[in-house]
Amino acid sequence: MTQPTAPAxxxxxxxxxxxxEYAAIWAYGPIGVRLSGAARAAARDAEAAHRRRRDALVLxxxxxxxxxxxxxxxxxxxxxxxDRASALRLAVEVExxxxxxxxxxxxxxxxxxxxQALAALVxxxxxxxxxxxxxxxxxxTVPFPGRPA
Amino acid sequence: MLRAGALLALGGAAGxxxxxxxxxxxxxxxxxxxxxxxxxxxxxxAAGLRAAAGAHPALADRLTPIAExxxxxxxxxxxxxxxxxxxxxxxxxxxxxxADPDAALAAxxxxxxxxxxxxxxxxxAAPAERAALLGSIAAARATHVEALK
Numbered sequence: 001m002t003q004p005t006a007p008a009x010x011x012x013x014x015x016x017x018x019x020x021e022y023a024a025i026w027a028y029g030p031i032g033v034r035l036s037g038a039a040r041a042a043a044r045d046a047e048a049a050h051r052r053r054r055d056a057l058v059l060x061x062x063x064x065x066x067x068x069x070x071x072x073x074x075x076x077x078x079x080x081x082x083d084r085a086s087a088l089r090l091a092v093e094v095e096x097x098x099x100x101x102x103x104x105x106x107x108x109x110x111x112x113x114x115x116q117a118l119a120a121l122v123x124x125x126x127x128x129x130x131x132x133x134x135x136x137x138x139x140x141t142v143p144f145p146g147r148p149a
Numbered sequence: 150m151l152r153a154g155a156l157l158a159l160g161g162a163a164g165x166x167x168x169x170x171x172x173x174x175x176x177x178x179x180x181x182x183x184x185x186x187x188x189x190x191x192x193x194x195a196a197g198l199r200a201a202a203g204a205h206p207a208l209a210d211r212l213t214p215i216a217e218x219x220x221x222x223x224x225x226x227x228x229x230x231x232x233x234x235x236x237x238x239x240x241x242x243x244x245x246x247x248a249d250p251d252a253a254l255a256a257x258x259x260x261x262x263x264x265x266x267x268x269x270x271x272x273x274a275a276p277a278e279r280a281a282l283l284g285s286i287a288a289a290r291a292t293h294v295e296a297l298k
Contacts, residue, residue: 099288102284103281103284103285103288104281106272106280106281106284107277107278107280107281108277109280114272114273114280115273117284118269118272118273118284118287118288121284121285121287121288122265122269122284122287122288122291125288125289125291125292126288126291126292126295128292129292129295129296130295133295133296138210139211139214139215139296140211140292140295140296141214141215141218141289141292141293141295141296142218142289142292143217143218143221143222143289144221144222144225144282144285144286144289145285145288145289145292146281146284146285146288147281147285
């Protein structure tokens, strides 16, 4: 899951978002094992949110004749996760990056698809903010969530 | 007709000429850009946050980045609309910052919640080229509610 490139159309945009969801789900594995207590519960909750969106996207793409990209066995992490601090930093990164893919889908969608893309962008931006608070990272917010740096 | 169209397209002066009957106008003058109220709203939110930061210096570290985000939103919206950002100070927020810090934060959260709704509706209705910016603004406002807790 890197920066989204401009997708070619609605189906490509949603397929890109699906690859981001796969990677996010995968990343919460190494994140979760480094966390405990409330943070671990929040990681489980976040992972479940990404699984719900993955399932909805697979259904959406397969029922409208789109190509469903395949999940991979593993994903390269941007940095090693060795302790609580690096796990929380990765959680921030995962949510920020997933938000970026849904933001990239907004121009390619209308109606219910756009509503869902916006809901995902907002939810992941919120999760990134909550992870920053847990990690003690300030400021808690970024001016343009999901916008490529 | 082309000539009249070109003259009208010169912009601001067209409205004041409308009453004098020199030109037969068959096109309605373009209305204000639908995003114009969002510029004002962003500037109002920034002003409210700065006022609260002035009244409660202990909150300044939390409030200032959020005020700056609203200012950046206003600038970006004005750029997209193609109007200069109003350089005059923004209208004073409707309520002076509450004397109690908790009440001040609660009022700011409420303002962000309402503003998030505005941006969500604007994103849903926006043409493709504006959807991503409005999505980021809606997400930012949602994270502000969280950061003001």
